[in-house]
Amino acid sequence: MNRPTAEPGRHPGHRAQRTAPDCAAPSAPLSPTAPDTVVARFERIAARHPGHPAVEQHGDVTDYARLHRRMREISAGLTGLGVGPGDRVALRGRASAELVAAVLGVLHCGAVLLLLDESLPAARAEAFTEQVRPRVRLAADPVAPAPGELPVARFTRAGDHTPVPGDEAYVFFTSGSTGAPKGILGSHRGLAHFIDWEIGALRVGPGDRVAQLTSLSFDVVLRDLFLPLCSGATLVLSDTPGNLHGRSVLPWLARTRVTVLHTVPSLVRGWLRSGCDTGPTALRATCFAGEPLDARLAGQWRAAALPAGEIWNFYGPTETTLAKLAHRVTGTESPGILPVGRPLPSCEVLLVGPDGRPAAPGTTGEVVLRTPFRSRGYLDGEGRRPTGGFRHDPDGGADDWLYHTGDLASRTPDGHYVVHGRRDDQVKIRGLRVEPAEVAAQVRGAAAAHGGGDAFVTAVERPDPGDKQLVALVDGGLTEAALADVAGTLRERLPLAMVPSVFRSLPVFPLTANGKVDRAALRTLARQAAAEDAAPQAEGSAPSGANGDDPVLAAVCAAMATALGLASVPPDADFFALGGDSLAVAELLAILADEHGMADLGHTDVLRAPGPAALAARIGRRDVTTGAGRFDPDGIPHTPTIGEPYPLSPQQRRFAAFYLTEPPRNWSTVQLRVPLPEHLDVRELRAALRVLVARHPSLRTRFATVAGVPHQEVRPPSEVPLDLPEHAGPPGVVAAALITEPVPVDAGFPWSAAVARDADGAELILTLNHMVTDGTSQTILRADLDAVLAHLRHGSALPPPPTAPAYVEYARRQNAAEQADTERLLAFWRREFAGLAPTALPRPAGHREDARGAYAALGLDLAGAASPGAAARELGCTPFALMLGAFTDTLAEHLGRDDLAVQIPSTGRPHPATLPVVGNFHNIVPVRLSRLASPAGTAREAQAALARSLDHQWLQLDTIVRALGMDPAAEPYPLSSVLFNAIPGSSPLLPQGTGFTAGGLPYDVRYDLMGVVRGQGDAWVLELHYRSTLLDPQTAERLLRSMAGRLTGAGTPPEAHHTTH
Helix, strand or coil: CCCCCCCCCHHHHHHCCCCCHCCCCCCCCCCCCCCCCCHHHHHHHCCCCCCCEEEEEEEEEEEEEHHHHHHHHHHHHHHHHHCCCEEECCCCEEECCCHHHHHHHHHHHEEEEEECCCCCCCHHHHHHHHHHHHCEEEEECCCCCCCCEEEEHHHHHHHHCCCCCCCEEEEEEEECCCCCEEEEEHHHHHHHHHHHHHHHHHHHCCCEEEEEEECCCCHHHHHHHHHHHHCEEEEEEEEEEEECHHHHHHHHHEEEEEEECECCHHHHHHHCCCCCCCCCCCCCEEECCCCEEEEHHHHHHHHHCCCCCCEEECCCCCCHHCCCEEEEECCCCCCCCCCCCCCCCCEEEEECCCCEECCCCCEEEEEEEECCCCCEEEEHHHCCCCCEEEEECCCCCCCEEEEEEEEEECCCCCCCEEEEEEEEEEEEEEEECCCCHHHHHHHHHHEEEEEEECCEEEEEEECCCCCEEEEEEEEEECCCCHHHHHHHHHHHHCHHCCCCCCCECCCCCCCCCCCCCCCCHHHHHHHHHHHHHHHHCCCCCCCCCCCCCCCHHHHHHHHHHHCCCCCCCCCCCCCCCCCCCCCCCHHHHHHHHHHHHEEEEEEHHHHHHHHHHHHHHHHCCCCCCCCCCCCCCCCCCCCCCCCCEEEECCCHHHHHHHHHHCCCCCCEECCCCCCCCCCCHHHHHHHHHHHHHHHHHHHEEEEECCCEEEEEEEECHCCCCCCEEEEEEHHHHHHHHCCCCCCCCCCCCCEEEEEEEEEEEEEEEEEEEEEHCHHHHHHHHHHHHHHHHHHHHHHHCCCCCCCCCHHHHHHHHHHHHHHHHHHHHHHHHHCCCCCCCEECCCCCCCCCCCCCEEEEEEECCCCCCHHHHHHHHHHCCCCHCCCCCCHHHHHHHHHCCCEEEEEEEEECCEEEECCCCCCCCCCEEEEEEEECHHHHHHHHHHHHHHHHHHHHHCHHHHHHHHHCCCCCCCCCCEEEEEEEEEEEECCCCCCCCCEEEEEEEEEEEECCCEEEEEECCCCHHHHHHCCCCCCCCHHHHHHHHHHHHHHCCCCCCCCCCCCCC
């Protein structure tokens, strides 16, 4: 091509198309000097701030010293396997501290990283691996290794060797126009250059908290990982990786006090549509990339989430490393698509016309980037010589290359660039580069099984600026059922963003006069299909996927699409076949209630009518009313009245009836353990606790009984004593000793704090009565304490207190709601449990009740086993129901009865407004279960029974058992002394690993038996917690192995529920 130039007298118009202050002369050398690698910078930060929080997830914190030590262990382990600079290592997993350490370890030993998200379809992951040909394949906890993979956990010894890496750092893949994905070999200097710039531009440092929401298989995840780890900030990993629903993400952002966020416009647009308002966040910077950002969306996000924060718009393809232009949004820009700004230092932007010559000033041209901080090129060229869009600069040096992006842009008079589209078919969907030709090849292959011929895929604009969807047209006149099967096949092979949202089949493709496929006509047909799919149709003319003129059906289709994270859901689809689980059901019900007033729907409705058309019809046959589960936060005060007596909440009243005995027992306590930074002064810790007490009224709530009626009142922060006794010894041992002591509720404030310290570090141990906390509250307190400590130690901004109802005011409102709905709910519970004998473990003759607890655990490695998600979808139920069915069969066999009751915990937070509130919200929901002739039948029945009970959960268990003629304080636990739960992650108390273990618990247990399934990925643990006089370890092992046999083929993580002792 003709080299664009700005030399005087040659193409003078081109000078106006450049941002001269940010660029060198076009053919002059651009400085190749880059900062140290991101690993070297991380090591300096770890040495400077060893006790600072580096990674946080689920409230668990890994400090810089621990992360650095783990990196060295993994690096030494790889070196011991013969891995050296330039060798390739594949790493599969999900977001976790162990995976972050493994990323660092691979780069530290000089290897080239291929990062694979565990959610990536297996066929696509295999295609990536075949191209990369890694020397070693790893799996990071909590994902168990597949055949051919080594567990990262095997590397436990650090070494002194520090390899000197080359410039090759990582491989990420983009969609390929030839039908196969393209691997791009990234460079250390390019990565370090961008991270160094972003740290300075955003002023990131200790005290900042950077969110990681990006899929691990896309290169932009490197921004999430290394911006915090190279600056001393904290990397905050999602508690539910891959769950990007607004009703999950927005409360999580507020709860974890995230200050910096990378995202894409389409995601934020969906979050805002979710209607979830959690009040102000701690966000001070949001960085958009991957798709055009319009001024309206930027303004909406600023108003909703960061009124005083910054919004940035980044631009740059993977080939030139992360981003090469950036624009700080001022809010004064013109309406429409926002600029992508100016080039980063040592980057030059050229705009060229179709002939390769400079585009005239004010006109559109192709964006050509010149920078020494680009990638090493495409993997098919082994990184030695860039190919594809790369062209050698004839006026530059031997390693001077221009990258032709294919994007079309213009330059504004003030020197900012605005991207207008593409010169080819490539498109961005949810920030992911998609080549329609690659998707068409997949459609063609899947359609061939149904007699389909050719396939055509194109992108069609949605109403929102910059938002697009894929439409697939298939030759051969395929049926709707066949097209549904093609779509299902693509969901198994491709990332969801690459799966078309609309499928149509034509008898034959139209041809031009020359006998070739008329692509222009197909594009017109695709636009028509997308319009039909989105717009209401006249009765009798609506194609599959359209919602006709039925507003209820339209609302259900839209709500299901939002809950599932899909572009659209056709009326005849099956919610569970599309990947719905209990979390998605809850999201769906919340959307229908909050946005459409359909408040009386429940889990049972979705189970019995899993398709939009069936659910809409079901809605049309019933009255929509409000009840105890319909919680409206409007009008509830956010600040409690000091000293005013408030009633107990329904949940507190239930907990008191079952657990608060005289004398007090330790079964009503729960602990929060927080690793402390090195050299933390006790005065600093006491000051941090003082701030925590002021922010959360539940920590300064006292309980009393007046005239036989219990009440609670909130006291001033100054009245809360903050004694901090210090215990010498391992924190785990100290914590086990402290939890044996009951925390009474009628003798001061029902919690205590202590510090445990040994040679390996120190921990703060909070021991609380469940009357003032629950599982979600523990996560809130952990995140708040970290933020307060960072504020006190480093001067970082203290996030504002959450804008949310005060717990005691919630208690008053919910009491009234429960009383108004009691008779309707009681009628259900009387019918549900009529004729059922209480469920409890057998008592031997002469038995005396003894609440001492014991446990048995069976660790399972389910690598290579079939996914229970697929099995659950075939049954039309969730994985949790599948596990509950297996537990039911096991328990029924042990007790010799087919009809029994089991208690199930529920988070009990009726509205997103309650998510930032510390308090006791959790419900205990009894479920009547039946063992049927087959495991499949039991699972289906468990799903139906669970849905029925969850629909009526807002009447508390103490009221239910009294109505059934039982005493909540009786022994054994009335109605059912058996509880079942599923919890992601590992136990903080019990040993991990495969095989069977058993032992004593340091606290008493209220239930006879509690079954727990823990796990993530392929590593699962089945647990039984029980009263030691009612079960022996041998019987417990038999029960666990029986349940494990019934769960053969399981391998997806359980859904989160809340539990108590």
